[in-house]
Amino acid sequence: MLQTIGVIGLGVMGSNIALNMASKGEQVAVYNYTRDLTDKLVQKLEGQSITPYYDIEAFVQSLETPRKIFVMVTAGKAIDSVVSSLVPFLEEGDIIMDGGNSHYEDTERRYDELKSKGIGYLGIGISGGEVGALTGPAIMPGGDKNVYEKVAPILTKIAAQVEGEPCCVYIGPKGAGHFVKMVHNGIEYADMQLIAEAYTFLRERLGLSVEEIADIFETWNQGELKSYLIEITAEILRKKDEITGSPLIDVILDKAGQKGTGKWTSIQSIDNGIPTSIITESLFARYISSLKEERVLAETILTGPNEGQQNLDKNEWVDYVRQALYMGKICAYAQGFTQYKMTSELYNWNLPLKDIALIFRGGCIIRAKFLNIISEAYKVQPNLANLLISPYFAEKSKDYQNGLRKIVCEGVQSGISFPCLSASLTYFDSYRTGISNANLLQAQRDYFGAHTYERRDVEGTFHTNWQ
Template structure:
């Protein structure tokens, strides 16, 4: 009998199945179309992997309680697969969804299957194709007792950092997919911030692609160390064989997305979190899609007429490094604030220090700084915001002047730096004990009698303006 079944043999599903088999699990695999099953069999030969072409035989090949790992397209397809599996499963069998599902769908599926006596585990999976094959970051949720039954497999196939699996029980219902969603939001912001630093170095400092690649490689040896910094320096060293130009220069500047960044921003509105950096990174992708309009606008709309003198490259390299680090930390602060708010709103009891540890390996945002982020939430369970922890407070106080200079210089130079700019605006807004919101409350009371609170009395008040 097989210990687990993988339903869906696209690249991610096939790689996860191979990962399981390579780690000693007996894996049954199945795909609705036989072509991917044949491809899997031709690419991977192992006594631990058993291919099936009949769904009922696939299910019956699994030891009880059966464990089925779904790796199919998120959305209606998953509901269709669940419909086909439920009649073949028994009470207490376990279904896991490793796709990029919306957490609301996962909540619904969790409760639907619970009524049928079947357990549902929502599993966020990050790391792309390589991570799936060699060790992804896994973010499972559902009933903790059920997680304990699948934990030996999931923790075995997950990435390992300092002897700890990048996998652990997160919370109830679909909170695993929620954690993955916000992970992707942070990923959007991180990518955009790196891109803006690249633009500044190239367009304002005049560095060559090769010089920026070297710079990023050096930065990746320090506090900016991360997977995204590593691959960006690799990208910048790649030359297009057809044109002999840097590969980055022959790629059209229109960025795509699969929706998880947008979901993160939409949910931030629901739970009341100022998610400006991540949201600006989503909007930047939308703006990049207006390529034809941007080309036209470039000919019609003016920018700065004259740039000031050449900048001191070494001095500005350090300013940009600090600005990038501060932008990243502000993005993490917003993302983890969203985790905190959602945990309270949905009753999930998310453990922020554990989430940070899961992100250290396998996933796209893996970075050295996640150890400090975990330590911050471990030291203070009630920490309202990452920026207020002693370590990051000191960094922000030291680096805020650098971020300020880079954003101002970028604006003076006509560069669009939406996420770096949003980082500074968020930082300044968060540290302001007095904001302009009193004027907004006065306006709301004037036109709609919405009332206001006073600084010198308790209660709510209205003025006959």
């Protein structure tokens, strides 16, 4: 009997995707360049309909036509290598799906190359980590819609399910799926950094214990801040180190890594004039964290504020932190969805923003309660310029901006670094300012470079002889 789908790349994500597919009734062929990972998966099988292959031609020939091949290998040259090794054995109408974190421009290049050969290519964003891959991730497929429809029955089955709906929807043409996943990761970077800054204020300024902060995050996860990242933060803070008995968080080295997608998000926004300052600051926060040795030395040389700190009412200021965190999250998601909107218009992708918010509700890392509200905002106003001006979030910002201002000001006065909370407040205040100081910038540019300027009162382009 021929297999219904094939999976190439049997690391943790690929193996779990294969197991997920098999558990949903698919006959799955699997292949890995090195035999060890294939054997490792085989040892875990308990009657699942997964058949291992150790030769790529035999793997391809085991699949029913049109062949459907899901690739889960490292982004970059590894994807190109897999595609090159598959093409000689494929026929017109066969489909390759790249489920890795490929850059969307690489996906578009591969799409064009394979389309010329009559082979379908889908760039599929997958979010949810190894658990999501096994139990149901959020899935963001991009490519030709008619190609997607041939694999949709499988993808919608293996996706996370929320209120009876799969967290999988056709995103758009060519590289749109991987683009949406890329920006999802940028939002994730910002969300994580905002939470870290909230934790820092609670611990360093309010002097709360790790256990007390875990209680606070658990409480927050019962309300409007309810999300996967808030939930796991509480669990992380509860974890004890087996060696010292101390909270594990206190023995983890404060150097954060990153795999590139956050950087790609910032670069794409900069290239296209899209303001994503919060996302970019979260990336820079990771970069500066990597300067651990320099920071330890600088701490012995550089001093912070000399003024004594006044005592703060803990209950009052814990609620200010909650408000600040919610405001920061609103602004970060507003930036991410603005990047979706502006890029969609740039490339004529027609990204379904209300559906993107809905598929993020399950499986993925940024799943959160307020994604339902975001989806509703775009349902009511499909061309909404920015989430901040939707009625719900405009009202929330009216209520919560005071908390954000208090936390940022107190943090600055206390010498605590708040890159993303500060960037959130700056973004909010910049966006709500009808007349900015950019008129002075334009005058300066015209003075030293004759770059010209426009006027508020008369149409046209002008230049002044300033000297």
